Amino acid sequence: MQKSKPSSLAWILGVVALFAAVTILAGSRMVAQSRSEKDSLFGVGLVVAGVVGLLIAGLAIPIHILIQRSQETHEQHLHEIASTLSDRLQQISVLLGTMSEQQMLSDTAKSVAFRDKDRDAIRRAIREEIARQDWEAATVLADEIERQFGYKHEADRFRQEIQRTRNDTVKRQIGEQTVQLEKYVTAESWGLAIQEAQRVMALFPNEPTVQNLPQEIEARRLEHKRRLLESWNEAVQRHDVDGSIEILKRLDLYLTPAEAETMQETARGVFKEKLNILRMQFSLAVQDHKWAEAVRLGESIIAEFPNSRMAQEVTEKMDALRKRATSPELAKA
Numbered sequence: 001m002q003k004s005k006p007s008s009l010a011w012i013l014g015v016v017a018l019f020a021a022v023t024i025l026a027g028s029r030m031v032a033q034s035r036s037e038k039d040s041l042f043g044v045g046l047v048v049a050g051v052v053g054l055l056i057a058g059l060a061i062p063i064h065i066l067i068q069r070s071q072e073t074h075e076q077h078l079h080e081i082a083s084t085l086s087d088r089l090q091q092i093s094v095l096l097g098t099m100s101e102q103q104m105l106s107d108t109a110k111s112v113a114f115r116d117k118d119r120d121a122i123r124r125a126i127r128e129e130i131a132r133q134d135w136e137a138a139t140v141l142a143d144e145i146e147r148q149f150g151y152k153h154e155a156d157r158f159r160q161e162i163q164r165t166r167n168d169t170v171k172r173q174i175g176e177q178t179v180q181l182e183k184y185v186t187a188e189s190w191g192l193a194i195q196e197a198q199r200v201m202a203l204f205p206n207e208p209t210v211q212n213l214p215q216e217i218e219a220r221r222l223e224h225k226r227r228l229l230e231s232w233n234e235a236v237q238r239h240d241v242d243g244s245i246e247i248l249k250r251l252d253l254y255l256t257p258a259e260a261e262t263m264q265e266t267a268r269g270v271f272k273e274k275l276n277i278l279r280m281q282f283s284l285a286v287q288d289h290k291w292a293e294a295v296r297l298g299e300s301i302i303a304e305f306p307n308s309r310m311a312q313e314v315t316e317k318m319d320a321l322r323k324r325a326t327s328p329e330l331a332k333a
Helices: 008-033 037-103 107-113 115-131 135-149 152-177 179-186 190-203 213-237 241-251 257-287 291-304 309-326
Strands: none
Touching: 008 037, 115 135, 115 152, 135 152, 152 179, 152 190, 179 190, 179 213, 190 213, 213 241, 213 257, 241 257, 257 291, 257 309, 291 309
């Protein structure tokens, strides 16, 4: 910083001091050479005025110097502040320039600069969507990895993982929803099974396996019918009368009128054989005086063959048989 030039006040004070000195000299000479009292007093006045002027100048000059130095220090401080502020403004200008350049980067440059972070963010997003079971959103993000970054193999791996996880999840959910359906099928309640299938179909409208449930149930019904028919034929061939009749009762829910007609003759033979067996057992029980057994067999004949002549004959004897079965005295007769 340059030194400031002497101010006009300093020059004035110098002139005052010089004038005061001249006044003192003039007053002193006048006093020394005075011939009258008046001239002597005037000379003394000049000396006093000169001394006062010197005192004023002597006091004013140091004060002025202090003020000037203080002003110079203040100006220097202001200069330092201005210099610091200028440096800060220059730094801010550079920073703003850098920010402006970054803002002016093209989308391609930005994608290159933040490529790794963006890719990792998409990967995390895919995992989150899989956890939320939002398969469509996860697939879109996997496609974005291929489209934006060109990573086809990684995108394929994600798509395979999404599809596999989706299939496992949907399969588990379908399994949970079809538990009751399986119970109906096992109980041969085919109508209820179809109703349950329709409910499950409404829950999974986009699943082909679920939409085919009615056809699968019908196929299982027909397969069950086929096995019953095989069991019926086998029981008839080995003359398993009780087994044949039991199977025939279950088959009654599956047979069409035409099928029932083709089996009618065989069924008559089975029931006739059953009736003959009951007749023989009933007769033997009566002959052996096993009245309780005879009552039981008689009731079976009446219940199973109510329209047969044998049922009519047994009905006529039932009162007497019951009395013998409940009375020890009659039982011995």
